[in-house]
Amino acid sequence: MARIKPSSPETSRRMAKVRQKGTDAEIALRRELYRRGLRYRVDYAVMKKPRRVADVAFPRLKIAIFVDGCFWHGCPEHATWPKQNAEFWRKKIEANRLRDADTNSRLLDIGWTVLRFWEHESPIEAAGVVARTVAMARTKRSASPGALEKD
Numbered sequence: 016m017a018r019i020k021p022s023s024p025e026t027s028r029r030m031a032k033v034r035q036k037g038t039d040a041e042i043a044l045r046r047e048l049y050r051r052g053l054r055y056r057v058d059y060a061v062m063k064k065p066r067r068v069a070d071v072a073f074p075r076l077k078i079a080i081f082v083d084g085c086f087w088h089g090c091p092e093h094a095t096w097p098k099q100n101a102e103f104w105r106k107k108i109e110a111n112r113l114r115d116a117d118t119n120s121r122l123l124d125i126g127w128t129v130l131r132f133w134e135h136e137s138p139i140e141a142a143g144v145v146a147r148t149v150a151m152a153r154t155k156r157s158a159s160p161g162a163l164e165k166d
Contacts, residue, residue: 040134041070041082047142053149055080061127067118071145076152077127080145081118084134087111093135128152 036058048055048071059072061079069079085093089108097104119129128148132141 036070038082038084038134040084040132040136040138043138044080044082044132044141044145045071047138048145051142051146053142053146061122062118062125067121073149073152076149076156078130078145078148078152079122079127080130080132081115082132082134082141083115088115088133090133090135092133 045055045057053073056072056074057070059069059074059079061067061069061072061074070082071080072078083090086095087108088111094108096108115131119131122129130141130145130148132144
C-alpha cells in the first residue's frame, strides 16, 4: 500500500504519540492478574514468522491474551471512522482486523488458547476469564501423563 501523507502536521504529531504497548487497559488487566497471584509474560512473541506478539502470555500453558484498542481494531461498540483521510483509516483498521483474525487462526492451529478483550471491558471481569482459563489449562496439564509439577 502506498504511503499516504497525514492530513495535517498536528494529526501526525498526535498519532505518533499513541501508545502501542503498555496501554492503560493492558496495565489495568496486568495489575488485576498480578493481584490474583497470576504470573505471566508481557509483550511475548507467540510466533516468529509472521511475528505476532501477545500483550500478556502464559507460554507454558499456551495462552495468549490481546487487549485491543477500540479505535485501532474497529470495536463494534466504540469504533469511530475519521473523516480526514477516511480511505486510509478504513484500510488501516480493516487490515488490523484481518491480522487479528489471522493471528487467532494461526495460534489456534498450533494449540494456543487465544483471549481477546476490548480496551473498554472491565479489567476485573477480563482477569476473571483469564484466571478461569489458566486454572483449566493447569488442570488439563497436570492430568496429562508426564506433566511437570510447575508451570
